[in-house]
Amino acid sequence: MIRAERLSKAYQGVPAVRGVDLSVPEGELCVLLGPSGCGKSTLLRLINALTPADSGTVKVNGRDIRSTPPETLRRGIGYVVQNVGLFPHYTVRRNISVVPELLKWKKEDIAKRAAFLMALTGLPDKYLDKYPHELSGGEAQRVGVARALAADPPILLMDEPFGSVDPLNRERLQRSFLDIQKTLNKTVLFVTHDVSEALTMGDRILLMREGRIVSSGTPRELVFTEGDAFSQAFFGSEMALKLLTRHQVRAACVREDAEGKVGCTIAADLPLTDALAMMLKKGCERLAVTEGGEILGVLDFAGLLRFFGEAEQDAR
Numbered sequence: 001m002i003r004a005e006r007l008s009k010a011y012q013g014v015p016a017v018r019g020v021d022l023s024v025p026e027g028e029l030c031v032l033l034g035p036s037g038c039g040k041s042t043l044l045r046l047i048n049a050l051t052p053a054d055s056g057t058v059k060v061n062g063r064d065i066r067s068t069p070p071e072t073l074r075r076g077i078g079y080v081v082q083n084v085g086l087f088p089h090y091t092v093r094r095n096i097s098v099v100p101e102l103l104k105w106k107k108e109d110i111a112k113r114a115a116f117l118m119a120l121t122g123l124p125d126k127y128l129d130k131y132p133h134e135l136s137g138g139e140a141q142r143v144g145v146a147r148a149l150a151a152d153p154p155i156l157l158m159d160e161p162f163g164s165v166d167p168l169n170r171e172r173l174q175r176s177f178l179d180i181q182k183t184l185n186k187t188v189l190f191v192t193h194d195v196s197e198a199l200t201m202g203d204r205i206l207l208m209r210e211g212r213i214v215s216s217g218t219p220r221e222l223v224f225t226e227g228d229a230f231s232q233a234f235f236g237s238e239m240a241l242k243l244l245t246r247h248q249v250r251a252a253c254v255r256e257d258a259e260g261k262v263g264c265t266i267a268a269d270l271p272l273t274d275a276l277a278m279m280l281k282k283g284c285e286r287l288a289v290t291e292g293g294e295i296l297g298v299l300d301f302a303g304l305l306r307f308f309g310e311a312e313q314d315a316r
Ligand SMILES: Nc1ncnc2c1ncn2[C@@H]1O[C@H](COP(=O)(O)OP(=O)(O)OP(=O)(O)O)[C@@H](O)[C@H]1O
Pocket: 011, 012, 015, 016, 034, 035, 036, 037, 038, 039, 040, 041, 042, 043, 082, 193
């Protein structure tokens, strides 16, 4: 559980964070969304005690961070730094192993964990022996995510963790992260300025502007509630479409005999946005949904509308 109360920070007299109240309950993935310069990274650094606040308090699991020894804080909180921040003179393997080594994990456990994290973030094992300068920006960023997850901390602060990863890998990372989140139930504060990413990832979204949190809610609440002009402009009119990325085709598929009635097929594990795109592109109102070579059922346009309107809130 993370709780911040009336948290403020100014740089050279210019406020960066202004009286922020925030709480992230255990197991929630909370997204902090907002334009460049609105104070997202500053807020994460205040929560992690990397930057001292001018006023206000932060409690992590009920304990004030000012009275928590920094090592305890670092071990309990995985932090993905914006623009990476890997140790340049360490190999990828050592970068990932820093916290497990601090915690005196056994060598073979560290090796196993490193291999698992490389697979999770989609990097080849042989990269473990590379140095940060031998990686592309997106690869380095994935190592940053692996490093934050290394010792399996209960709390994660992630500052634009997938910011410079290409769209395909980014989607894969988002999915694998959500998959592990389902079983591990970490308490996550996830920064992004990408609306799609916020809607895909967030149990709840906090929208920030000029150092303040100006609105908050579940993705569905934010889509269906008319916000102020800033929220509307920030989220954009296609926000409802983006909400479809949160669900797989499987969720809206109706189990009926598809034979002879449909021209197009789509895999059950693709996001519903792909289904809608296929309907538009191919002029196909009904899609046969496939899984492992078998036809699972049918997804039609009316079913998609129904699912979107009714089932969205409890589908996750
Ligand atoms: N160390 C610092 N010294 C002076 N000003 C700073 C410092 N760090 C941040 N700021 C200022 O505080 C404000 C908030 O910065 P912050 O990095 O928190 O924004 P952000 O929301 O993370 O932006 P981005 O999306 O671009 O990463 C900005 O105006 C920035 O210039």
